Every structure is written in C-alpha cells, then in structure tokens.
Amino acid sequence: MYRKVINTLAILKERGFIKQCTGGEGEDLEKLMSHSKITYYIGFDPTADSLHVGSLVPIMAIAHLQQDGHIPIVIIGGGTTMIGDPSGKTEMRRIMTQDEIETNGGKILEQLKRYIEFGNSENSENAGIFLNNAEWLLDLNYIEFMRDIGRYFKVNEMIKNETYRQRLEREEGLSFIEFNYQLLQAYDFLILFDKYNCVLQMGGDDQWGNILAGIDLVRRTRFQNVCGLTFPLLTTARGQKMGKTESGTIWLDSNKTSPYEFYQYWINTDDRDVIKFLALFTFLPMDEIDELKKLTGEDIRKAKEILAYEVTKLAHSEMEAKKAQESSKVLFAKNSGGDLSAVPTTVMNRERFVNGISVIDLFFETSLITTKTAARRLIEQGGAYVNGKKITINMIVTEDYLENNILLLRSGKKNYHQIIVTEDTMKPCGEIKHHAVD
C-alpha cells in the first residue's frame, strides 16, 4: 500500500472528503480511531438498481477507512426508503415495495464489492457488513418505539433543523411519516451501535441533521459518545450535479453506462475539477496528484486521461479501462489501427447494404440519436460523419462504404458509434451491450 500517513482522518481531510465532522476538527474521532479500529457506517439509497457516479464519494471514503483496517457497515434503507427522506426534497418520494428494494440492494452490493471487501465468513478481520435496515425497522411496535425512542426527540429541536424548517416555512406540507424519518435513521445508528459497536456515521452533507440526531440518541440512551462526518455535496465547476450529463446519469452498471462512456465522462472533466476529482475518486498518492497539479493549458489533458483511466479501472476493470483508453486514443488522438471494441456498437446484416440504406435510417438505428427528425437535423446542420467524411441528407450508404465490414459514425465533435456488418442473416440487429470483465 502506498500509505505513508498513519492517521486515516488526515487522509480523508487532505483528499477533500470532509465537509463537517463532530467534535470540532474531529478530535474526538481522531482519538477514537488512533486507539483502535472502529466500525463505521453509511446508508445507501436503494431507489435505483445501480449506483451512479454521485455515490463514489461515500464509496471511496469507505474504502479509504477500510484500507486502514476499520470495519465498514453499509446499510440500504429498506425500511426508511418506504418513508422517504424529506432532506432537500420538495416532494415526497415514491414509496417502494420491499421486493424492489431487495433486488436493488443486491445489485448495489455487487457494485460495492469492487471497492469494499465484504467477507461472508471470517476470512478477513475487517470485512464489510451489508445490512438492510428493514431487518429491524419493519417489525417495530409503534407504542414501544414511541415510548423507548420517541421520548428522546424534542419537536421544538427538530423543527429548528434546516431540513424540516424549510419544509415548514414554505408551507409545502410535511407529512408525519416524513417527519419521522429522522427518528428512524437515528434508531439505525443506535441499533448498529448496540449490535456492532458502530461509532461513526458518515453521509452526504444533507444528512448532517439526521446524523446528529443519531449521535444524540446514542448519548441519551447509552451514555456513549459517537461521531459523525459528512462529505461535501459535489457539483462540477459548471454547477452540474455530479454524475449527471446532458444525456443522463452516469451509472456504475456497465449495462446502463458502458465503460467507454464512463471513461469519456471522466476525460471530459472541467479543467477546474481535475485535481479535486483525482483526490476524491482515485487512490493515487497525493504527492503524485500534486505533481499533476503543475500541469497547465493543454497538458491538463494528461491529468484527465489519468483520472479517466483510474476511475474506470476501479469501477469496471483494468481491462475495460485499457480498452476504453485505447478506443478513445484511436478516435481522438488519431492513433490508427487500434482496438475500437469499446466504442458503442450496432450490428447490422450485410443485406441492408446491398440496396443501400439512407443515412437518416443509419443514424436512427444507433443510439446516437433518438428520432429521425433529430437525424435529419444533425445531418442538415453538418454534424454527421461516416468514416470521417461529412455526409449530406440524400446519401445512400452501400457496401462500398464498408471498411473491413465496419462503418464509423460520428455525431458532432465527439460522439462516435460503430456499425459492424455481419453476413449472418440469423443474427439479430441491435446494440451490443458491454459487460465489465475482471
């Protein structure tokens, strides 16, 4: 391991993971962590069947701590999701079934395994623990809960909380079950403290109030000091939410966002974000990152390439990262003859080209555009290319255009798509899905 710094917290701090921390500058936590290995937890939202780039901050934070020997607990909010966290939401969230949550949770666990070690047995001293809080929330008895837990929450304190105050002030309405969210999350912390001696909860900065509520609950019921830590809520330099692009969310699931697209997302990082992202989303040592910080102008692209490669390697695999990198180099750095297999691909039968296929139809059948009107517009505006040549609206593409049974389409400056032509008439047409391979 590259680690030179002993103090884990210092690592998180210097890499930009810490927004707020209990105990001033985190002295309490520092003390706790220096004495012994601690158990800490983060909750993930199981509302989607995949995590996305926005979840990478907590994931990396968990990984850093685990690499230092601490024991992570990941919980998915199977119980709390059924209520919906009002934090920062203007509307109530859709209520999901346990089934959906279970399924999503399973997929999320698989993704987390790339970053965090979860041992089923005692194969590791600090293997991660994966839990669904439905386990203890679903069977709660209302009266008992009110008596044992509810009594510790003062409504006048709660409504001072930013989360609730906004909702109350705007008179948008805050339903009683949403108001209870904080109690449940605090209760999670208490349960984890009791069962696993979990002493630290981490989360996005919007979770600060909920985390403090949990800390209070443990103090009041168990007379023990536990800690909390929040991550900054990241936006890109342009003010976009992390992981959201024009074309949608950047998922960790390779079926939803291919490794190539994933790589492209990162290599297109804004200049101003590169160093910050290297620190947060890769395990590169800080002194190396400091070196990259010296790059200016066009050279910053080198740092972006490293960022894209490293992050893709973590999320998918070294092989996928290499393929994505090579394909990108062929397309953008004009390294000819390289491997283009990572580029989004559509397979079509040779038959289609015998009589020729109109460029509108050709583009329409790829994921480059979604309607024929868009295809027409793209071509008319001069943004469509086949094999690097600008095309016109009436063009018909025939076998003559094929180069080794491949057509390379381009939309705009940087959206590539290849069409592979097959002789086999039995093979169905369609997009090829990319799967991450270890």
Add this chain to the structure above:
RNA sequence: GGGGAGAUACCCUAGCGGUCAAAGGGAGCAGACUGUAAAUCUGCCGGCUAUGCCUUCGGAGGUUCAAAUCCUCCUCUCCCCA
C-alpha cells in the same frame, strides 16, 4: 369545513376564440473558435413517408366554421381563513 389560485412542450414561464407547433428564459443539440476543457458568438430545438401531413397546452365531454383560449364535469396541486 369555508374562500381563492392554478395545471402549457425536458424544466421555469407567457398566451386567454382564428395570424399557435404555441413568445421569453434555462437545459440540450449542431456550427465557429479550441485542448475530447472553459468562456464567447451563430443556428436548431413535438413527430413524420417533409415546401406538406399528423399529434400536442391536466382528463372526459360540449359550444363554434374555428378552441391552449368559452361552458360542464372529473382528477391533481398550491394559497388564505377555521
């Protein structure tokens, strides 16, 4: 429970009988410039078998030659009072 306001394209928002596929802004796309960055400027921005046709203005009906605009009912949202 009483009173009021509203639901318009991806989002915000105008339109309030024909000239409305629907102003403006944002987002997005394309072009120029560049470094697969940012900023800036220009064009596009419902769909299609495309100088025309089709479907849109919460839902269902109705009035009219003509409805996003008027009427009726329904659904939902917000505000004020209790």
